[in-house]
Amino acid sequence: MHKVWALIRSNWLAASSYKLGFLFSFGSLVLSVVPIFFIAGALQTTMANVIKGQGDQYFAFLVVGLIAINLVSSTIYALPGGLQTATSTGTLEALLATPTSVSALLVGLSGYEVLFSMVRGLVMLIAAGALGAHIAWLQLGASLPIVLLVVLAHLPIAILTAAMVLAFRTRGPLPQLILLASTFLGGVYYPTTVIPGWIESLSAFLPITYGLTALRAVLLEGRSIATVWRDLSILGAFTVVSLLASGVAFRAALRYARKVGNLAQY
Amino acid sequence: MAPGAPSTNNAVVFDGLTKSFTKQRSWRALLTRQARETVCALSEVSCEVRAGEFFGLLGENGAGKTTLFKILATLVTPDSGSAVVSGYDVLTTPARVREVLAPVIADERSLHWRLSARENMRLFAALHDLRGAEASRRIDELLALVNLVEAADRLVSGFSSGMKQRLLVARTLLARPRVLLLDEPTRSLDPISARSFRRFLREDVALAQGCTVLLATHNAEEAFELCDRVGVLHRGRLVAVGQPSELAREVGENRFALWIRPRDQSAINALVAQGVIRDAKAFVTEDDGWSRVECDLRGGLDGAAEAISFLAHAGVSVGRCEPVRLSLADLLERVLARHANA
Numbered sequence: 001m002h003k004v005w006a007l008i009r010s011n012w013l014a015a016s017s018y019k020l021g022f023l024f025s026f027g028s029l030v031l032s033v034v035p036i037f038f039i040a041g042a043l044q045t046t047m048a049n050v051i052k053g054q055g056d057q058y059f060a061f062l063v064v065g066l067i068a069i070n071l072v073s074s075t076i077y078a079l080p081g082g083l084q085t086a087t088s089t090g091t092l093e094a095l096l097a098t099p100t101s102v103s104a105l106l107v108g109l110s111g112y113e114v115l116f117s118m119v120r121g122l123v124m125l126i127a128a129g130a131l132g133a134h135i136a137w138l139q140l141g142a143s144l145p146i147v148l149l150v151v152l153a154h155l156p157i158a159i160l161t162a163a164m165v166l167a168f169r170t171r172g173p174l175p176q177l178i179l180l181a182s183t184f185l186g187g188v189y190y191p192t193t194v195i196p197g198w199i200e201s202l203s204a205f206l207p208i209t210y211g212l213t214a215l216r217a218v219l220l221e222g223r224s225i226a227t228v229w230r231d232l233s234i235l236g237a238f239t240v241v242s243l244l245a246s247g248v249a250f251r252a253a254l255r256y257a258r259k260v261g262n263l264a265q266y
Numbered sequence: 267m268a269p270g271a272p273s274t275n276n277a278v279v280f281d282g283l284t285k286s287f288t289k290q291r292s293w294r295a296l297l298t299r300q301a302r303e304t305v306c307a308l309s310e311v312s313c314e315v316r317a318g319e320f321f322g323l324l325g326e327n328g329a330g331k332t333t334l335f336k337i338l339a340t341l342v343t344p345d346s347g348s349a350v351v352s353g354y355d356v357l358t359t360p361a362r363v364r365e366v367l368a369p370v371i372a373d374e375r376s377l378h379w380r381l382s383a384r385e386n387m388r389l390f391a392a393l394h395d396l397r398g399a400e401a402s403r404r405i406d407e408l409l410a411l412v413n414l415v416e417a418a419d420r421l422v423s424g425f426s427s428g429m430k431q432r433l434l435v436a437r438t439l440l441a442r443p444r445v446l447l448l449d450e451p452t453r454s455l456d457p458i459s460a461r462s463f464r465r466f467l468r469e470d471v472a473l474a475q476g477c478t479v480l481l482a483t484h485n486a487e488e489a490f491e492l493c494d495r496v497g498v499l500h501r502g503r504l505v506a507v508g509q510p511s512e513l514a515r516e517v518g519e520n521r522f523a524l525w526i527r528p529r530d531q532s533a534i535n536a537l538v539a540q541g542v543i544r545d546a547k548a549f550v551t552e553d554d555g556w557s558r559v560e561c562d563l564r565g566g567l568d569g570a571a572e573a574i575s576f577l578a579h580a581g582v583s584v585g586r587c588e589p590v591r592l593s594l595a596d597l598l599e600r601v602l603a604r605h606a607n608a
Contacts, residue, residue: 013385018380098441
């Protein structure tokens with residue numbers, strides 16, 4: 001675990017050494033909540049009936065959706081991105097030459113981005129709260145395991161994409177497809193119940209659908225985590241199965257990269 | 267010796283190592299379904315490097331030096347053959363190999379430029395399972411060794427190439443490796459920095475730290491200056507192995523440069539015809555009239571007197587006679603010629 005923290009710490013030190021950029025990233029985040037507040041306010045009457053059971057305010061509904069999709073995006077892209085950077089700079093070669101397990105390297109390389117995205121989500125939530133979003137603040141702690149499960153559920157997609165990067169030097173279409181589907185079919189901007197016909201059934205295959213339902217129930221409705229056990233169980237099962245499958249794929253990619261000499265090639 | 271490892275005085279043993287890579291196909295080749303072409307990077311390479319030895323691998327670009335190093339560092343798997351480091355096989359026990367062998371990634375970009383030298387060291391100390399006071403002590407010790415104590419808390423982005431190279435070595439030494447791989451470590455250094463860096467490698471790294479060092483270079487002078495033994499790789503084949511002095515004697519000891527005036531080609535031809543010199547190459551005549559002729563002298567330095575005397579009789583003055591240090595190209599040419607004759 002200390003190896004993972006060492007990698008996260010070094011990424012944090014490197015990122016925060018660009019002080020102005022670092023401050024701007026938070027400033028722009030807070031500012032981005034303002035237009036969301038006005039747009040959501042304008043749509044409140046239209047959306048009020050649609051979002052019933054997932055909070056009564058469209059602004060809060062939208063903010064939680066956006067925080068979740070940002071987190072999913074960071075999770076999916078952080079690992080392959082970190083791997084691509086480490087490969088192109090030659091750092092990967094140096095890291096792989098240390099007695100560090102591949103799983104520790106993967107978590108370490110992507111951990112900072114994911115944690116940073118969580119912090120950004122919290123800042124966005126606080127900014128939304130300051131603008132009057134109805135958030136059940138006492139349930140903030142209870143929402144943390146749901147957030148972690150959402151991250152874990154999307155980690156296999158990141159691992160599969162990283163396997164593609166390792167073996168073929170490309171991310172492939174998977175992350176973009178998942179992100180696109182999650183954005184429009186996962187309940188980010190509107191509940192999945194309003195999606196017409198057979199397309200709605202696709203949302204059942206997206207982990208974010210269950211994550212968002214659970215997150216909104218806890219954070220916006222103030223319900224206990226026990227009430228969303230069904231969503232969390234599906235999310236958990238999806239995580240376990242896909243983590244195992246992606247682990248096998250990654251090991252195969254690693255073997256292939258060692259065979260063709262891709263592993264430490266810029 | 268590593269626990270559980272077979273008894274051996276050799277730090278590295280490779281036996282029949284062979285590796286080919288598939289060439290990337292063009293769009294046209296892909297569409298017309300042409301078969302993939304392969305490039306042989308290593309072919310049946312066998313050699314043993316003794317513990318504590320400074321071993322040089324000489325070869326032009328694409329000779330297979332880096333592939334050999336990547337196999338030893340467990341980054342590439344060979345097609346056939348075996349490689350054993352401190353008793354551990356790179357294929358069956360790669361994790362053990364990574365504990366005893368460390369490649370110095372000579373690419374400066376592999377450092378974290380937005381971190382200080384100390385933070386770079388701290389990260390790799392953690393990855394090598396060094397923690398707390400032990401890690402701090404080792405980091406201070408190594409920063410002192412590479413003369414970076416004063417710059418330790420500065421961002422690496424502000425370092426010169428020489429400083430970055432020294433930091434790369436310090437980072438590698440964190441784990442107290444028994445075998446160190448250096449791949450063209452002086453390629454981005456100016457001649458003066460390169461010389462001081464070579465001294466540092468020989469005295470402070472190889473001798474003081476007691477490491478076995480494998481150095482890949484295409485600089486013959488560097489290999490001859492640093493190494494106990496040198497192997498010459500050519501197109502994936504190890505064509506010669508020996509002590510630098512031995513190798514130089516075998517292939518280049520009799521190579522001399524003569525400075526003559528006037529440039530009398532018939533006198534040179536007569537010397538060649540008599541077998542006193544061979545493989546003569548005349549170089550440009552300078553303003554003062556002296557011409558440089560590079561040639562192999564029969565009998566080495568002893569043969570020089572014969573050649574000078576002959577030239578004097580022919581009315582040609584000899585201003586200087588000095589041994590020629592072989593370039594990598596000359597060395598390869600001669601080693602390959604000898605290899606072909608053998």
